[in-house]
Amino acid sequence: MTLLTGTAITKSYGTTPALRGIDLTVGEGEIVAVTGPSGCGKSTLLHCLAGILRADAGEIRYRDQDIGLWSEAARSRLRRTEFGVLFQFGQLVPELTAAENVALPLLLAGSGRREARAAALVWLDRFGVADLADKRPGAMSGGEQQRCAVARALVTEPRVVFADEPTGALDQLNGEQVLGAMVQAVREQGTSVVLVTHEAPIAAYADREIVLRDGAVDPTGLGVAP
């Protein structure tokens, strides 16, 4: 069943077009990779789909509702409850411990402090960093920080995770371990994923791939101008 549908999504930065009418669907529990060369518009597409950026034209429907028409507050609430967002650099809050970072989305969604911490510890354990629960990001390696960030993106058990180059800052082995654990978790919970990457071995974790070139879907899959 389709969970998320983008139709003719268009977005420009000033006079520079970033997306030129993108159509895509994401099924329930499906992992879709969005790939293509640097500057092809894949991150912009992810930001539009997640409701972080507003598209200039086109429609983004989530569970059959046009979220492009929603207020900023409503879209922000959606991101806290049903969407999980993950970036290349974990973007953990530096003043908070790992457990506090992971518990944060639950607290914002109204969970109690004790309940949120318990859930955070479960997710940190799942990603092999439970022993870092009381450490701040500054005392962790990049790989450890990214494991915490993945735990934070999944702790609310979102329906869709938007991941923008989630392993881009990690070495190959760390990247694989983080991604492998994330894919296993989302498969178990039936979470859909939009995975932005420019690396074929990362895209191979997805069920399907959409290749962009110059802000449009490239039917050749090569993402290179003829």
Added chain:
Amino acid sequence: MSTAHVLLGLLAGGPRHGYDLKRAHDERLPQAKPLAFGQVYATLGRLERDGFVEQSGQDQESGPERTSYVLTEAGRTRLDEWLTEVEPPAPHVTSALFSRVVVALLAADADRARAYLTAQRAAHMTRLRELTSIKTASGATVGDVIAADYAIGHLDADLRWLHTTLARVADLQKEVAA
């Protein structure tokens, strides 16, 4: 890489004799082992026996008499079939991939070369997904993961090569046509 198919591709532009085919092969596929004359004539003999080429005349310009060969209809069909196929995605096939690109340019045009690269890329991505499924399966052993990693690394190298080659098809066509 198949020498027979490369010779068919070299004959797609018109009749050539054995010496000319050897020279064109070595020039167009510099990464391949130079063809021995014996191999050229043995391959032409097999292609003639199978009806893919036929003799088109004798040429005695400034030297010994040479037999020219021309592609038959069956030969053109065989060449076309080969260009439609993709290599089984496996490590160390870059030389075979490169041969197909060059032959597609010799026998057809840049669009044909691009169509081939596109199909090959899709086959490689499918294999990459299969290998990723193998290594992430719950019962996968470390040996399975390591073996899959090796193949994934090589397929990734091929894919990077496919992308950059696609961007260079137009330049390569100029070189091949020169």
